Amino acid sequence: MLRFDILSVFPEMFESALNYSILKRALERGMVEIHLHNIRDYADDKHRMTDDAPYGGGGGMVMKVEPIDRALRSIVPSRDNALVVLLTPQGETLNQKMAEEICRYPRIVLICGRYEGVDERVREHLVDREISIGDFVLTGGELSAMVVVDAVTRLVPGVLGNDESASFDSFSTGLLEYPHYTRPGSYGNWKVPDVLLSGNHRDIESWRRKESLKRTYLRRPDLLGKTDLSDEDRKTLEDIKKDL
Ligand code: 9D3
Numbered sequence: 001m002l003r004f005d006i007l008s009v010f011p012e013m014f015e016s017a018l019n020y021s022i023l024k025r026a027l028e029r030g031m032v033e034i035h036l037h038n039i040r041d042y043a044d045d046k047h048r049m050t051d052d053a054p055y056g057g058g059g060g061m062v063m064k065v066e067p068i069d070r071a072l073r074s075i076v077p078s079r080d081n082a083l084v085v086l087l088t089p090q091g092e093t094l095n096q097k098m099a100e101e102i103c104r105y106p107r108i109v110l111i112c113g114r115y116e117g118v119d120e121r122v123r124e125h126l127v128d129r130e131i132s133i134g135d136f137v138l139t140g141g142e143l144s145a146m147v148v149v150d151a152v153t154r155l156v157p158g159v160l161g162n163d164e165s166a167s168f169d170s171f172s173t174g175l176l177e178y179p180h181y182t183r184p185g186s187y188g189n190w191k192v193p194d195v196l197l198s199g200n201h202r203d204i205e206s207w208r209r210k211e212s213l214k215r216t217y218l219r220r221p222d223l224l225g226k227t228d229l230s231d232e233d234r235k236t237l238e239d240i241k242k243d244l
Pocket of ligand 1: 087088089112113114115116117131132133134135136137138139140141142144
């Protein structure tokens with residue numbers, strides 16, 4: 001059982017995202033719990049302020065440290081076995097290896113920033129890990145937190161059915177996937193490759209491997225350097241380069 005606690009000034013943003021497909025099923029089966037917390041509920045001043053102007057001047061607003069500290073003290077009073085993550089553009093870029101590390105914690109707290117940023121003391125004293133989901137600018141950490149929840153939840157044993165198994169993910173095998181087709185075999189003159197209809201499983205297997213290698217070579221050559229290729233794969237790759 002995995003428990004997420006999400007701290008946000010817009011907790012309602014999560015509700016629709018959680019009610020579909022695999023995530024919904026995992027929640028219904030009690031394999032994961034997601035607790036949403038409004039940071040504003042932990043602000044103690046009469047205006048319940050969660051942000052304020054930056055010391056030193058300049059534009060924008062900064063999220064205050066007290067409401068976040070109070071929220072954490074209430075949600076994870078003993079921080080044993082909990083991982084506290086700040087979603088921020090300055091974090092380490094999320095990848096599959098990080099998702100696998102995170103899924104080992106029984107409790108994961110995700111703090112979503114808004115405005116120009118978060119008081120540096122949150123980073124210094126309250127957070128275990130800072131995560132970004134990539135080099136593009138969002139309006140806040142909420143969508144990034146949903147990405148983390150999705151990527152981590154599907155790794156919890158039993159969340160995926162056999163058909164959806166995570167062990168063959170392209171970022172686990174290190175190659176991009178081969179092309180997929182389903183019925184009809186011909187749609188106008190758009191045809192499914194003959195080999196897939198041949199029933200010859202060895203031919204299908206080697207076609208798929210070749211397409212995987214080709215696609216990885218063309219789109220993500222960086223991945224080829226990180227994965228173990230067999231001698232057969234290396235020969236196939238040479239053929240692919242000649243054919244292009
Ligand atoms: C002017 C500097 N900006 C940084 C690029 C300020 C800023 C912009 C947007 C600060 C925060 C945000 C809101 N984004 C996130 O909180 C965020 C994020 C993102 O924007 N991209 C990728 N991953 C993430 S995780 C959190």
